[in-house]
Amino acid sequence: MSYRSATPRWNVQRLPAADGRVFLVTGGNAGIGYFVAEQLAATGATIVLGSRNPTKAEVATTSICARVPGARVRAVRLDLADLSSLGKAVESLERDVERLDAVVHNAGVALDDPPRQETGDGHELMFGTNHLGHFALTHRLMPLLSAAPAARVVTVGSFAAKSERLDLEDLECRKDYQPKRTYGRSKLAQMYFGVELDRRLRAAGSTVASVVVHPGGALDSLTPSRPPVHVRTAGARLSAAPAALLVQGKDAGAWPAVRAVLDPAASGGQLWGPRVFGLRGEPRREPVWKHLADPRVAQRLWDASRDLTGADLSTLSG
Template identity: 55%
Template structure:
């Protein structure tokens, strides 16, 4: 980007309420039927884009589609059944979707499990949180990459977390086999793995001249109690709102928590390798560019995690295909 372009980018305020039109473009949002993912999908739908709501529960995805259509009449929405905890099913689902789409402009890797009280495993024998948040998204993105590479200006947006800053990758125990099992540590590790891999993906895409960009975002602090109602998916109660108010200075609604990922997906000035998050204390506010933290961008760690991920996932990344 030119110096003039950077100056213009700094001068121009991104308006979260007036997003650039995206008619004719297609975006897929994992976890698009609930929480932050729902609001990412709702905001993208308002741009005129076709939005695909991906999730395990087809009935809930249909409710989300109806809720979005109530607020954005005439929007183009699809649902897509996807179980990130079953890697073979992810591959098959992605292959089927690729065959039915002519283009994919944005893949927003948003879905994820939070901290679990005890260690559980996926059908593939991977730790559930790491397997879902990290491995499932890797397989999905790798499977859809040829389609993304054939779509000019496409992006993969990885949703990280501030919890990743407190985590460390233990390559001798990535899947939390050694006791004691600590749910928050495992969750933070899974989000750090996603962010490290997204940074490593950016390096590899650049090295191969790929037209696809790998961009990162994080939502800050997101609370149900501050989130506006979207019946029947979510109804905010007075008790929930009052209970969340003390945290309002450092957290926000899930509607606002969607803003960084939406900007990462749509802003013409966003580039691969960048990290977008809330303005105030990394917890709330309009989306701005952040400096990536060191653990996220270490190339040696990225290369090591990439190799480990391909080995456990049982597939490589098809760099060069479709470009």
Template identity: 65%
Template sequence: MDKTFLITGGNAGIGYFVAERLAGTGATVVLGSRDPAKATAAMTAIRARVPGARVRHLQLDLADLPSLEAVAGERFDAVVCNAGVLLDGPERRETGDGHELMFGTNHLGHFALVRWLLPSMPEDGRVVTTGSFTAKSVEPDFDDLQSTRDYRAKRTYSRSKLAQMLFGFELDRRLRAAGSGVRSVVCHPGGALDSLTPSRPPVRVRSTGERLRGLPAGLLLQGKHAGARTAVHAVLDPAVSGGDLWGPRMFGLRGAPVREEVRGVLADREAAARLWAAGVELAGVEPLCHIGLTHGVISMTNREEGL
């Protein structure tokens, strides 16, 4: 397969298994990671599982927004916006840019990354945004998007993933309005646990005790290797359409990928448009501002243009 795919956070977790599966297709897989040592470990693991795998590392720090301009001009057939920070402590942390760490990395980092990569994507390119099942249970707080007044780690994480998913849907609407052939697809892995995930040395080794403790959860949930299937499907399946939401078949928690109905907060177009505007202001970039360079369409940056 003469394709090149970028997976952010492809050095660990679900991102690693997305990379491993895509490498098995013969495509060139690029691991977007800020840690060269972890990326090297992931490439070693992929090559051990996929002989002849074409895989390389791209230095990428989603928490450092100005640094992302360096990827401009890189050409990818698909970008999987997968990387994510999940904090579980009570202390609120910030990026070097002054943004709340999870919102700034998970959402604003990908928002800015897409801005720099879109102009070089082919007309049949795909932007795949990996959200979270937990995002369906929260709503954005436009008076406190970065949790400066009421920080709760799990809720802040879920809101950052909701922002990502709403961005993915809004991006597709704007791509359609701009006449672009690039498709923006949203997916989520369901319930994916480390204890149900097979070992991939030297990336990670699951102990026997961990595996045994995780067995009961396997009735409802799955490992990260299985959770990766929705993103892989969103990248590869020719039947996938822009604006789709893909998740696991069984209650949205485990199983083969299936197209889900976009409803509830995920279907809130006004909220998505407001988040887009906030992203432009906070990240200092507009994801579609230069799409006309290669896609032959007019830049569309304003709400007044019907977006």
């Protein structure tokens, strides 16, 4: 069966209702995460913004509520670069909600220039935040996810990861640090985790599913303003106009993640991205990249991530 025939018609402007459901979006206070939260808020679901900065989370909450009448939005302080803080963050969440219908692993750090930086736990900052933080957070969230009828873990990767390969002997780039490559590899690690997580969930007979997405090419200069969260100047809009032929704004970059959360056609182990060359357009299912489907790499990354974080996801249930 082809992807087209297996996938029902989807309208990014008319999302299905999700009243009574609870969705956590990490990094929901800015960028793609903000638009994932804003779009999901319009479905009637309760949205939890995971943010390390309470002030920015408050600003984002105010913006969403101003644009989405009746929006149900709250925030939890979440710092993925501090593994020891994740337990307290999830305990705070557990006091407010009884279950979690989806978590969107979106938060991330992208550095453009040297020098190499580390988290407080001693991990390379991008790998430690983007991958290890979400790996450990998933371990903490499993009881809440398992309490939902059919929860989803949606991991937001990057199109930049398509051309990268992991160095399993130097996952934290201690020997050879190049910022853009390190970022791409950190996102690739996230995507490997999302695929491997679903394999393990299926083997355990869990009701939780893991879906991987990427936003394609998503630029600030093509993103509509959401002051004060994001302000696009007239100059930026004009200078970015030619790029709109190939890429898109972060509002559209949010579409694959939103679909992965809501669409019954989205299943565990799948990869979703933009329709046009994987860079722009409405979200669609695409074949899992060949290197991303290598179970040997996924297994070694999983084992290393467990050792580096102390998070034991060996027994999954739900």
